[in-house]
Amino acid sequence: MSKFFVTCARGTEEVTAYELEEIGADAIEIGMGGVHFEGDQDVLYKAHLWLRTANRILLPLRSFQCRSPEEMYDNLVKFKWETFLHGDLTFAVECTISGRNSITMNHSHYARLKAKDAIVDRIREKTGDRPNVDTDHPDVRVVLYIRDGVCTLNMDATGESLHNRGYRSRHAEAPLKETLAAAILLLSGWDGETPLVDPMCGSGTLLAEAALIASNTAPGLLRERFTFMNWPDFHAPRWEKCVEEAKDAQVELPDNFLFGFDQDRDAVKQTEFALKVLGFEDKATITQAKFEEFQRPEGMEQGFLVMNPPYGERLGDEEGLVPLYKLMGDT
Structure with a gap:
């Protein structure tokens, strides 16, 4: 069993929680802008197929103190990125910063670059290869949340947001997701x-x-890749x-x-x-x-x-x- 966090629009968390219950998820707990849950691979796969109100499903891997870019780098470079990044797989890093942090950890762009450096340096040290970055359509997406001096490292299981079903005309204007x-x-x-x-x-x-x-x-049937x-x-x-x-x-x-x-x-x-x-x-x-x-x-x-x-x-x-x-x- 793994722990996951599914993001959704604020105000719809209870609906998403109900959907998770319907597919057999365990330990469902409503948060702000999302829902925590536990499940095996079948639950993860069914969530991507059946959830109608979810945007993205994240796999939290670890949390650590993050009071400076150097401290973040030191923690991330220890992670076994070679487990996820191998061959020709590309990657991208997303970073969101909120709450009260040190003055050196208030810029998400710089934090994202520092995280990218840590991942590249780890892969280069362990494999001799340098992984490529693809910010538009990466094979592996790393998501960092930094709040009040603590960084949570997540792997994005979804990729492109689940709201993109694929049935819209390219010219359609749609204010409603x-x-x-x-x-x-x-x-x-x-x-x-x-x-x-x-x-x-x-x-x-x-x-x-x-x-x-x-x-x-199941809306996930409209997608080919996650x-x-x-x-x-x-x-x-x-x-x-x-x-x-x-x-x-x-x-x-x-x-x-x-x-x-x-x-x-x-x-x-x-x-x-x-x-x-x-x-x-x-x-x-x-x-x-x-x-x-x-x-x-x-x-x-x-x-x-x-x-x-x-x-x-x-x-x-x-x-x-x-x-x-x-x-x-x-x-």
């Missing part, structure tokens, strides 16, 4: 069986996440078993299940694109229409309405939204 959309749906009381309507669908995030939930599709696949203990047959179980758990959506409306033609196209990528285009009806023209879809006896209305991106926008919110209430 996929993980947050999933959390809204899971908190809303929607049963996953009642037809769902979004009268302000935008680029279709809520509709796409609703389709994944109702069809019991960084834990580069770890020395990665067990490919066990991973493939978890993938096959997730595929077998999918169910067919009924016809006329999703309805989206938006006054912007580009938004309608983006929603249609997302649902087509997911394979649900024949289960949805997307219409270009103004909100005040919204009508109950024909033949619908019961439905569930959810939407992400404009909320004012800048201070002072709120006054201009008053007529819209009044219209929403009247409609």
Whole structure:
């Protein structure tokens, strides 16, 4: 059993904890902006497949006093990086500093460079090779949290954030992250069986996440790679078993299940694109229409309405939204 920490949007920790419970995680403890849990490889793999509200899963390795860059270097250079970094694998270091630290440990960029030097020096000493850095798409990602003079060393099991499902158009503007959309749906009381309507669908995030939930599709099936696949203990047959179980758990959506409306033609196209990528285009009806023209879809006896209305991106926008919110209430 290993200890992990899964990050998520603040305010959604309880939903993420529930999801972890559903996949069999142990010792679940809610923190700020994430959830601690314990589990074996199967739990780690299932977490990457099934968690809808998580951003990233970290494996904490150790914590140590970190009152200066030199002290951090001395601790990191002792770690057996050759266990994780071998062959042609690339790496990157992320560093977040908060709380009260010494004046020499208040710059995350410098701390990140010092950590990189420690890793490179250790690998060079033990293997004679120099590992390459790839800040965009590294094979191994090291995450450091420095708070109040203590550094926690983590390995990132995920890589690219789990909110990047891969169904968005490159041109889509989406202020609502996929993980947050999933959390809204899971908190809303929607049963996953009642037809769902979004009268302000935008680029279709809520509709796409609703389709994944109702069809019991594991969002991780949309991804091909995670960084834990580069770890020395990665067990490919066990991973493939978890993938096959997730595929077998999918169910067919009924016809006329999703309805989206938006006054912007580009938004309608983006929603249609997302649902087509997911394979649900024949289960949805997307219409270009103004909100005040919204009508109950024909033949619908019961439905569930959810939407992400404009909320004012800048201070002072709120006054201009008053007529819209009044219209929403009247409609």
